[in-house]
Structure formats: C-alpha cells, structure tokens
Amino acid sequence: xxxxxxxxxxxxxxxxxxxxxxxxxxxxxxxxxxxxxxxxxxxxxxxxxxxxxxxxxxxxxxxxxxxxxxxxxxxxxxxxxxxxxxxxxxxxxxxxxxxxxxxxxxxxxxxxxxxxxxxxxxxxxxxxxxxxxxxxxxxxxxxxxxxxxxxxxxxxxxxxxxxxxxxxxxxxxxxxxxxxxxxxxxxxxxxxxxxxxxxxxxxxxxxxxxxxxxxxxxxxxxxxxxxxxxxxxxxxxxxxxxxxxxxxxxxxxxxxxxxxxxxxxxxxxxxxxxxxxxxxxxxxxxxxxxxxxxxxxxxxxxxxxxxxxxxxxxxxxxxxxxxxxxxxxxxxxxxxxxxxxxxxxxxxxxxxxxxxxxxxxxxxxxxxxxxxxxxxxxxxxxxxxxxxxxxxxxxxxxxxxxxxxxxxxxxxxxxxxxxxxxxxxxxxxxxxxxxxxxxxxxxxxxxxxxxxxxxxxxxxxxxxxxxxxxxxxxxxxxxxxxxxxxx
Numbered sequence: 331x332x333x334x335x336x337x338x339x340x341x342x343x344x345x346x347x348x349x350x351x352x353x354x355x356x357x358x359x360x361x362x363x364x365x366x367x368x369x370x371x372x373x374x375x376x377x378x379x380x381x382x383x384x385x386x387x388x389x390x391x392x393x394x395x396x397x398x399x400x401x402x403x404x405x406x407x408x409x410x411x412x413x414x415x416x417x418x419x420x421x422x423x424x425x426x427x428x429x430x431x432x433x434x435x436x437x438x439x440x441x442x443x444x445x446x447x448x449x450x451x452x453x454x455x456x457x458x459x460x461x462x463x464x465x466x467x468x469x470x471x472x473x474x475x476x477x478x479x480x481x482x483x484x485x486x487x488x489x490x491x492x493x494x495x496x497x498x499x500x501x502x503x504x505x506x507x508x509x510x511x512x513x514x515x516x517x518x519x520x521x522x523x524x525x526x527x528x529x530x531x532x533x534x535x536x537x538x539x540x541x542x543x544x545x546x547x548x549x550x551x552x553x554x555x556x557x558x559x560x561x562x563x564x565x566x567x568x569x570x571x572x573x574x575x576x577x578x579x580x581x582x583x584x585x586x587x588x589x590x591x592x593x594x595x596x597x598x599x600x601x602x603x604x605x606x607x608x609x610x611x612x613x614x615x616x617x618x619x620x621x622x623x624x625x626x627x628x629x630x631x632x633x634x635x636x637x638x639x640x641x642x643x644x645x646x647x648x649x650x651x652x653x654x655x656x657x658x659x660x661x662x663x664x665x666x667x668x669x670x671x672x673x674x675x676x677x678x679x680x681x682x683x684x685x686x687x688x689x690x691x692x693x694x695x696x697x698x699x700x701x702x703x704x705x706x707x708x709x710x711x712x713x714x715x716x717x718x719x720x721x722x723x724x725x726x727x728x729x730x731x732x733x734x735x736x737x738x739x740x741x742x743x744x745x746x747x748x749x750x751x752x753x754x755x756x757x758x759x760x761x762x763x764x765x766x767x768x769x770x771x772x773x774x775x776x777x778x779x780x781x782x783x784x785x786x787x788x789x790x791x792x793x794x795x796x797x798x799x800x801x802x803x804x805x806x807x808x809x810x811x812x813x814x815x816x817x
Contacts, residue, residue: 374754374814379482379765381443382436382787382806383722385489385533388774389425389432390449392418393491396426397464399455401491402501402542403777406549415780422775424795429472431797435788436771437479439803440810444481445721445767446472447489447533450514457493458510466521473525484528484721484767486590487515487573490538490549490777497550502543502562512572516580523581530662530721531573534592535566536617547778557641563617564646567624571653578656586659590721591622593663595706596671597699599682604673612671612679613709626714628655660764661714664722668702691745693726693776693783700748707756707763717764718756723749724769726776726783729800737789737800746802750809750817768806772797 386393387403394400407418425432436444451457452465476483488511492501496510504510519529541548544559554562574587596612598605614623615633623631628651635642674680689698707718725745729737750766757763773786781792787806789798809816 374757374763376813377764378813379443379719379767380810380813381441381445381482381484381765381767382439382771383445383484383767383769384425384771384774385447385486385491386449386452387419387422387489387491388770388776389423389772390419390452391422391424391426392420393449393452393455393465396452396468397455397462398449398452399457399462400494401449401451402494402497402549403491405494405497406551409551412551413778413780415782417775417780419775421792423772423790423792425772426468428795429468430475432772433472433475433479433481435797435799436476436481438799438807439771439787440807441481442810443484443528443765443767444476444771445484445486445530447486447491448518449491450488451491451493451495453518454493454514455495457496458513461517466518469518469522473522477525482528483522483526484530485518485522485526486530486533487511487518488531489533490542492550501550502565503558505565507565508569508572511569512576515573515576519577519580520582523577523583523585525583527583527585528588529577529585530588530590531570531577532566533590533721534664535563535570535621537592539563539566539621540617541778556638557643559617560620560638560641561643563621564643564650567621567654568650570625571656574656574658575653587656588658588660588662588719588721589625590662590664591618593618593665593706593710595665595668595702595709596679596681597668597701597705599670599672602673604677605671608673608679609671609705610709610712612669612681613706614713622714624651624654626655626658626661626716658716660719661710661716662719662721663706663710664769665702665706665720666723666725667697667699668705691725692728693779693785696725698725698745698748700745700752702752703749704752704756704759707753707761708759711756711761717762719763719765719767720753721765721767722769723766724785726785729773729784729786729789731789731791731798735798737798739800739802742787742800742802743805746806746809747817750814754814754817 392404406412455462473483543552543554546553596609598609619631620634670682671679727739727742729739770785772788773784773790776783787803
C-alpha cells in the first residue's frame with residue numbers, strides 16, 4: 331500500500347530506503363559501520379516521550395459518582411438509540427475506583443508519560459462556582475501515584491465531557507463560555523501545578539463540533555447551522571487562549587502548554603513536487619485548519635475566510651486573535667489515517683479513493699495508512715515550526731481472551747510498528763519529534779460506539795473489570811525499553 335517505493339532493501343531486520351542503503355553500504359565497505367551506528371539510526375533520542383492516553387468519561391465512570399455533576403455525555407447516553415449497543419459511561423472501566431491497579435499496569439508497561447483528562451463536572455459540578463473536593467482529591471491522588479511510579483502526567487483539560495448545567499445555559503453558544511473554561515482551568519492548575527508540568531487545553535475541537543453540534547451523533551446531539559458552528563469554534567478558540575493565559579498565570583512550576591488537534595493529513599500519490607503540494611493544500615483546508623491556524627499563526631486561513639464570509643459574524647476582531655494566539659511549546663495532534671491526493675490536470679488537488687480491499691481497522695471509518703505519521707508531522711512542522719507530539723494513535727481490533735488466558739493482537743503490533751517507523755522517518759526528514767502516546771491504555775467506552783470497539787493495550791472485561799495486558803502491551807514495553815531501536 332506504500333505510495334512511494336522506499337523499502338526494497340534491508341540491512342539486518344530493518345528496512346531502509348535506497349539513498350540510506352548507499353550511504354550505509356559505502357561505510358560498511360570501508361569497514362567503518364558498526365552495529366551501534368545502525369542502532370543510532372532508529373534510536374529516537376533522550377528527549378522523546380513514550381506514553382499512552384485515556385480520557386475521563388471513557389474510563390472513569392460518570393462524574394456524578396463521588397459528588398460530581400452530570401456531563402452532556404451522561405444526558406446523551408440516555409437518549410434512545412444514541413449509543414450503538416445501548417450502553418453508557420456510567421461505569422466504563424471503573425477507573426475512579428481502580429486507578430491504583432491501572433497505575434501499576436502503566437508502571438509495568440514502562441510508560442514515561444500518561445495522558446489523561448480532567449472531568450470538568452467532576453471538579454465543578456455546576457461548571458462554575460462550587461468545587462467538589464472529592465473530585466479534585468481523586469486527580470490529586472492519581473498525580474501522586476503516577477509520579478511515584480516514575481510516570482509524567484500530561485493533563486488534558488477538556489476531552490468532550492462538558493458540564494450539563496452549563497450546556498443548559500447555552501454551552502459553547504454562550505459568550506460567557508470562554509470565561510467559564512478559564513475559571514475551571516485556574517481551579518485545576520492551582521491544585522495540581524506543583525506537580526503537573528504538561529498541560530493540554532482541548533482535545534480535537536473540530537471533531538466534537540462536527541459530531542456533537544452539526545450531525546448529532548455525539549453529545550450533545552444537536553444539528554446547528556454552519557454559521558452557528560463557526561461561532562462555537564470562535565468561542566472554543568477564545569477559551570483555549572484564555573485557558574493558556576490562566577495556566578501561565580496560575581502555575582506553581584515552569585510548565586509546557588499544548589493544544590490537541592485532530593489531523594487527517596493528505597499524502598501525495600507520487601513523490602512529485604506537484605503531488606506533494608496538492609497533498610499539503612488539502613491537509614490544511616476546511617475546519618481542521620480553521621481551528622489550528624488561529625492558535626499557531628494568529629489568523630483564520632485565507633481560503634476559508636473567503637469561502638465562509640457570509641457565515642461569519644462581524645464581531646471577529648483583532649483583539650480576539652491576541653487572546654487566541656498564545657505561545658505554545660509543541661504541536662500536539664492525533665493522527666490515525668490519511669487520504670491520497672494528486673495534482674489534477676488544472677493544477678487543483680484531486681482525491682484518490684483507497685484501493686478495494688485496502689487494510690481497515692474494526693473502526694470502519696479508519697483505514698490502515700502508516701504513511702499518515704510521516705506526512706502529517708512533516709507538513710505540520712513545515713507550517714507551524716513547533717516540535718511534534720503524537721497525542722493519539724492506535725487501532726480498534728477484534729480482541730478477546732484466548733483459551734491460554736492471553737490476548738493475542740498481532741494486527742495491533744504490526745499497525746504500531748508500521749506507524750512508528752513512519753514517524754521516525756519524519757524525523758529523518760528534519761521534523762523535530764518529541765513524543766508518541768498510544769491510544770489507548772485500556773479498552774474503554776468508545777463514545778457512540780459504546781463498548782463495541784477495543785483500542786486498548788490492556789483488555790477490559792466490562793462485566794468483571796478484569797484487566798488483561800495484550801501481546802501489544804509486551805511489544806510496546808520492549809519498544810519503550812529500547813527507545814525505538816527495536817522498531
């Protein structure tokens with residue numbers, strides 16, 4: 331499925347491209363190539379962070395447990411037919427009670443970092459005002475346990491579980507929503523920033539806007555006009571900027587701040603300059619760039635500004651972008667797949683469909699496209715010039731506990747190996763790569779899919795809450811120990 335022939339030669343167990351083969355081959359003939367020199371080509375470096383991720387509503391159980399308030403997902407799950415298997419996140423992985431066991435699994439895995447999210451309504455039951463001490467205490471204990479296990483906490487402040495009380499007040503459609511989010515940010519940062527030094531404001535803004543507010547397949551299940559979606563987007567961007575300012579103002583230790591986009595890059599059909607430029611143009615188009623450029627470049631993308639002019643309110647002003655465009659420390663993105671693009675006869679990009687029978691995960695909207703972890707980081711590095719961290723990458727698979735008591739998932743191992751090789755290849759093309767977070771640590775509540783999809787490195791028996799590390803867990807542990815050399 332590779333679009334550019336690049337791995338038809340191998341040294342040892344590692345496939346390399348022709349130019350690298352010629353360079354290494356000459357060194358070998360001269361007697362200067364050592365085994366350690368080969369290993370150095372795949373060692374990612376000391377600054378690289380190996381992690382795994384989860385989100386609050388997907389693993390913890392409802393925030394209404396232990397004194398929190400309801401989220402929009404608590405409400406949405408009660409809507410008939412909203413969740414494919416009729417389930418909810420009321421219990422999920424019961425992480426709210428089983429976090430000690432889960433931290434022990436992370437320690438066994440050898441994680442250097444764990445990305446998790448805070449449940450806004452667990453901390454602030456009404457979204458503002460009164461603090462639920464039990465909710466903050468839970469995250470306080472979790473952070474302490476992670477640090478005791480040698481694992482760095484990476485905290486996401488919003489991963490889709492918006493407080494139901496604030497939703498009833500208009501939610502992201504209310505002009506006060508950025509202030510609400512900044513107040514929540516301040517509450518969390520004041521409590522945890524003596525130990526937490528990595529913060530992520532939002533997870534995948536354009537995804538929760540489209541799925542939740544335009545096509546109604548995610549919470550809160552609304553179908554708004556495009557002009558209303560763009561207004562929500564602007565308030566979310568303001569909320570990100572105000573949250574970043576709140577983090578910088580409230581932190582008790584020097585910290586790094588990021589913002590997680592969802593990128594489905596395009597990749598070129600060939601290695602021609604025209605196809606590469608066509609792929610770059612498609613990658614940075616539509617709503618995914620609409621919520622990236624203001625954060626990193628301080629302005630909306632020109633093409634969309636022109637196309638969507640009739641939908642934009644006149645209130646968008648320069649002072650808003652001064653708030654939105656805050657200095658960030660890295661470019662964080664979730665990447666699962668890519669489309670294929672070529673330059674058409676008129677010079678405009680043309681999308682090419684995937685071949686019949688192309689590899690596909692059990693999450694049917696996700697194909698297996700390893701090159702997405704080369705082209706996505708490369709294009710983003712070239713556009714935004716910030717170190718790249720992959721905050722989600724993984725696959726859903728048909729996993730079950732076999733008769734030997736183990737969970738065999740060779741497809742996931744192959745998937746991760748292929749994707750990580752492409753990510754390392756982006757480094758060799760000049761991209762400053764800083765981290766990779768596997769999605770996800772545990773099989774969990776997969777939003778509208780319920781419990782039908784299994785993304786975890788650890789198998790969850792949702793009836794008994796038994797955790798069983800999969801074969802991919804052991805494989806990823808070896809990759810972390812070898813700092814990528816085993817790839």
